[in-house]
Amino acid sequence: MALKAGIVGLPNVGKSTLFNAITQAGAESANYPFCTIDPNVGVVEVPDERLYKLTELVNPKKVVPTAFEFVDIAGLVKGASKGEGLGNKFLANIREVDAIVHVVRCFQDENITHVSGTIDPISDIETINLELILADIESVERKIDRSRKNMKGGNKQYAAEVECLEKVKAVLYEDKPARSLELTDDEKLLIRDLHLLTMKPVLFATNVGEDEVGQEDNEYVVKVKELAEQEGAEVVVISAKVESEIAELEGEDKEMFLEELGITESGLDRLIKAAYKLLGLETYFTAGEQEVRAWTIRQGTKAPQAAGVIHTDFERGFIRAEVVAYDDLIACGSMGAAREKGLLGLEGKDYVVKDGDIMHFRFNV
Numbered sequence: 001m002a003l004k005a006g007i008v009g010l011p012n013v014g015k016s017t018l019f020n021a022i023t024q025a026g027a028e029s030a031n032y033p034f035c036t037i038d039p040n041v042g043v044v045e046v047p048d049e050r051l052y053k054l055t056e057l058v059n060p061k062k063v064v065p066t067a068f069e070f071v072d073i074a075g076l077v078k079g080a081s082k083g084e085g086l087g088n089k090f091l092a093n094i095r096e097v098d099a100i101v102h103v104v105r106c107f108q109d110e111n112i113t114h115v116s117g118t119i120d121p122i123s124d125i126e127t128i129n130l131e132l133i134l135a136d137i138e139s140v141e142r143k144i145d146r147s148r149k150n151m152k153g154g155n156k157q158y159a160a161e162v163e164c165l166e167k168v169k170a171v172l173y174e175d176k177p178a179r180s181l182e183l184t185d186d187e188k189l190l191i192r193d194l195h196l197l198t199m200k201p202v203l204f205a206t207n208v209g210e211d212e213v214g215q216e217d218n219e220y221v222v223k224v225k226e227l228a229e230q231e232g233a234e235v236v237v238i239s240a241k242v243e244s245e246i247a248e249l250e251g252e253d254k255e256m257f258l259e260e261l262g263i264t265e266s267g268l269d270r271l272i273k274a275a276y277k278l279l280g281l282e283t284y285f286t287a288g289e290q291e292v293r294a295w296t297i298r299q300g301t302k303a304p305q306a307a308g309v310i311h312t313d314f315e316r317g318f319i320r321a322e323v324v325a326y327d328d329l330i331a332c333g334s335m336g337a338a339r340e341k342g343l344l345g346l347e348g349k350d351y352v353v354k355d356g357d358i359m360h361f362r363f364n365v
Contacts, residue, residue, distance in 0.1 A: 003296070004041070004069040005275040006097035007205075010124050013105035014207035014240035019072040021240060021268060024247035040072040046276055047269045048283060050326055050356060051294050057330070058287045066283055066294040068272055071097050091135050095195045099278050100202045101271065102128065103240075106220035107209035121206070121220045122227060129177065132197040137172045139194050140165050157190075164190045172198070180231070201278045203234045205271055213239045214263045236274050238267030282355035285326070286310070287335075303351040307361045317365035321347045326356035 007022075009015035022042040045065040055063050073093045094100065104121040144165045150158040164187045171181045177198035183191075191199075206221045221237055228235045246266045249257055258264065280299045284306060285292065297306050303323075308315030324335065324344045332338040335358075353359070 003099075003279055003281065004071050004097045005099045005101050005279070006071045006073045006094055007101045007103060008073050008094065008128060009103035010105075010127065013103050013124065014107075015103045016072070017240035017244055018103055018205065018207065018238070019070065021243040021247045022070050024244065042070045042072070043067050044070065044268075044272055046272055046283070046294070046296075047265075048294060050283075051285065051292065053330060054285055054287050054292050054326075054358070057333070058289065058292055060287070060289055060292045062291040062293075064291060064293040066296045068276060070101070070275075073097075091132075091197065094132070094197050094200070098200070099275060100200050101205055101275060102202055103205045103207055104220075104224055106206040106218055106224065107212070107239075109209070119220065121224050125204070125224070125227065129198075130175065133172050133175060133177065136178060136194075136196045136198050137169065139196065140169045140172065143191075143194060144169070160186075161190050168196070177202075177231070201233075202231070203236060203274050203278050204228050206235055206237050207240050208237060210239055210242050213242050213261050213267070234274050234278065236267065236271045238271060243268045282353070284353050284355070284357045284359050286360065287358050288360075297353060299355075301353050302349065303347055303353060303359075303361075304349050306353045306359065307363065310361070313365045314361050314363050317363035318349065319362040319364055321351060321362070322360040323347050323351070323353075324358050325354070326358060329358055 007015055007019055019042060022044055044067065046068050048065065051063065051065055071093065102125065104124055105119060106121055108119060144162055147158045147161040147165065151162065164183070167183075167187075168178050168181060168191065171178060178196045179199050179201065204224055206218070206224050208215070208218050208221065212218055216237060218237070221235070225235050242261070243266060246254060246257060247268065254266075258266065281296055282299050282301075283294050283296060285294055287293075295306070295309050297309060303321040304315045304318040307318050307321065322344055323346075324338045328343040329335065329338050332341060332343065335344065338344050
């Protein structure tokens with residue numbers, strides 16, 4: 001499941017530095033057969049302690065974590081919605097991603113000029129939001145015109161489309177993103193083909209100075225958190241420059257560096273986890289002597305569809321799934337012990353996979 005988060009930001013906010021850190025920390029693309037990697041895509045492993053605990057338990061020949069893609073979106077300038085700068089490329093790239101990581105400058109550095117001449121993260125966010133809203137308004141108004149013409153044939157679907165689009169348009173004209181509007185599942189289907197930019201979930205990566213790693217009281221960060229709370233968005237505090245240094249380290253060297261910084265987890269790891277959560281993703285595992293592997297699914301996925309992530313034949317010929325919860329398996333110490341205690345269940349087609357399930361599929365094709 002090759003889902004992507006696009007990294008967005010104004011010039012000189014640290015977007016490229018962060019993306020370079022992601023690329024440095026990234027896994028070899030050959031490990032992930034679903035990925036076709038372009039120069040502007042970085043693939044990273046999703047950090048998950050459960051995978052490594054399972055590895056210790058099973059001692060397999062191979063370990064494969066699940067992966068996540070970050071796309072470096074072309075820089076934005078004011079007027080992007082009208083094609084200024086690389087505006088058209090910027091907007092086209094955002095349409096192709098599933099979520100937006102908005103990098104916001106929250107550090108002072110007289111050697112790095114700001115595009116507007118002053119550090120103002122709220123203004124920066126509003127600049128990008130406005131360009132996305134303007135682009136969406138244009139898309140919605142074109143769609144309304146087409147749907148109104150089609151209504152003349154008496155098709156009720158187009159009437160429903162217009163009604164829904166008018167609701168979206170009204171919100172956009174209030175300078176609010178489309179995602180702030182509560183739509184029914186049917187309404188979301190009606191406008192899905194528009195790929196509205198402001199419907200995409202967003203998290204903010206507040207880029208702070210090297211000396212502010214692990215601190216939460218940066219005045220700019222506080223302002224971004226207040227704005228994010230209003231939008232129901234998450235904020236990850238990160239220092240892109242420090243992350244680029246962490247990405248070059250491994251093992252004990254990395255642990256020692258994090259300890260010196262007074263943190264237990266890199267900002268990049270927190271960012272990956274937050275992006276994963278933002279997209280409503282979960283992980284289940286397969287574990288055997290040959291391989292322990294993490295698989296990505298959407299929340300609410302049923303067993304046959306989870307099996308299909310491994311191979312379409314697994315879904316087509318699905319019979320049953322053997323399932324044990326992660327905590328139960330770790331507590332028992334082995335699959336055999338979990339089975340003896342009755343913790344290994346046989347689940348059918350209606351079983352909704354839970355985050356952390358260890359699964360073995362029975363199928364016949």
